[in-house]
Amino acid sequence: MLYPGKAVKVTIYLSEGATHHGASVYSSILDFLFYRGVAGATVTKGIAGFGADHHMHSSSTVDISDHLPLKIEFIDAREKVDSLLGKLEELTGSGLIEVQETTVAKPAQVSNPKKTIPPSHLKMEGKAQMMRIFVSEEDRWKNKPLHEALVEAMRANDIAGVTVYRGILGYGAHRRLHKDKPLLSTHHGSVMLSAVDTAQKLRDFLPLVDQMVEEGLVVFSEVDIIKYAYKSLDDGEQMATPPTGNSTA
Amino acid sequence: MKEAFSARMLRIHFGEDDRWQGKPLHEAILAKCKDLNIAEAIVFRGIEGYGAGSRIRRSRLFSKDAPIQISIIDTEEQIAKLIPFLDSVVEEGLVASSAVEIIRYSRVSIPPTAR
Numbered sequence: 001m002l003y004p005g006k007a008v009k010v011t012i013y014l015s016e017g018a019t020h021h022g023a024s025v026y027s028s029i030l031d032f033l034f035y036r037g038v039a040g041a042t043v044t045k046g047i048a049g050f051g052a053d054h055h056m057h058s059s060s061t062v063d064i065s066d067h068l069p070l071k072i073e074f075i076d077a078r079e080k081v082d083s084l085l086g087k088l089e090e091l092t093g094s095g096l097i098e099v100q101e102t103t104v105a106k107p108a109q110v111s112n113p114k115k116t117i118p119p120s121h122l123k124m125e126g127k128a129q130m131m132r133i134f135v136s137e138e139d140r141w142k143n144k145p146l147h148e149a150l151v152e153a154m155r156a157n158d159i160a161g162v163t164v165y166r167g168i169l170g171y172g173a174h175r176r177l178h179k180d181k182p183l184l185s186t187h188h189g190s191v192m193l194s195a196v197d198t199a200q201k202l203r204d205f206l207p208l209v210d211q212m213v214e215e216g217l218v219v220f221s222e223v224d225i226i227k228y229a230y231k232s233l234d235d236g237e238q239m240a241t242p243p244t245g246n247s248t249a
Numbered sequence: 250m251k252e253a254f255s256a257r258m259l260r261i262h263f264g265e266d267d268r269w270q271g272k273p274l275h276e277a278i279l280a281k282c283k284d285l286n287i288a289e290a291i292v293f294r295g296i297e298g299y300g301a302g303s304r305i306r307r308s309r310l311f312s313k314d315a316p317i318q319i320s321i322i323d324t325e326e327q328i329a330k331l332i333p334f335l336d337s338v339v340e341e342g343l344v345a346s347s348a349v350e351i352i353r354y355s356r357v358s359i360p361p362t363a364r
């Protein structure tokens with residue numbers, strides 16, 4: 001939430017084709033800013049430019065046109081920006097981040113102010129919790145499939161890992177039988193998201209689930225993590241792999 | 250509407266070509282769950298797996314023996330009603346049971362008896 005007065009403007013310069021864990025960097029950053037409750041952010045596409053490598057990238061060179069410069073800008077309070085910078089540096093990779101003092105003359109109007117989610121620490125132990133969310137595949141949230149929105153939200157909140165499973169048959173709260181029909185392009189199946197992290201992190205994430213899931217079931221169970229490849233954010237890795245196969249839940 | 254309570258979750262593992270009275274076993278189990286008004290049941294098809302007998306289950310062009318897992322969630326009493334049926338229909342397979350905490354979101358309020 002922005003107020004008139006002193007604020008900080010952050011500008012991130014990166015290349016259009018840059019990827020982070022398989023997704024394009026700008027969309028990862030935009031998702032991160034969105035789910036962390038930043039007041040607003042804009043991505044601008046450049047038509048030509050050069051960066052640290054001193055290669056000229058322009059839209060006329062077809063073969064390297066995915067290296068065109070992109071600029072992401074957002075404005076928020078100093079404390080908010082400070083809390084985001086660590087993760088942003090990791091996401092930005094080889095790009096450049098500029099921070100400058102600015103003054104907000106008039107903040108944009110907000111129709112329904114969103115709660116901000118505090119940044120959480122990454123620490124995994126042998127005991128953990130598994131959160132399974134059962135929803136319908138056709139459920140939507142803000143014009144995108146609910147299960148996709150939930151995964152993006154979990155990723156932005158540093159939940160260690162989540163997998164979406166599509167059921168071939170099932171029913172839930174609304175008593176309607178879902179059956180996967182392979183010949184139809186639109187699926188109307190049941191889906192299950194299975195996320196693993198510490199109990200605290202999952203509980204902290206729950207208010208967002210409350211907002212996003214209108215109809216569905218959330219199941220918590222204690223699990224012992226037997227094998228867990230995990231690197232902290234400082235090592236430049238973000239996603240951990242949840243245990244596969246049958247958990248001991 | 251939001252409700253939170255303790256419950257039990259079953260996960261039943263078997264193969265896709267397992268049958269009961271001529272129809273696929275997972276369809277039979279799901280139909281029974283619906284009869285008993287079990288709150289949530291969902292069938293998953295695995296890509297590959299193995300279980301009882303250490304035979305690798307995998308879906309091929311002409312054989313459909315992918316591993317199947319059914320997750321079933323409801324209160325202890327409701328799950329207890331389902332167990333005798335599972336005993337009689339699952340010939341080769343595995344049932345894992347765990348105590349869970351659940352939160353249910355619904356658009357309309359459902360009286361507890363109609364679950």
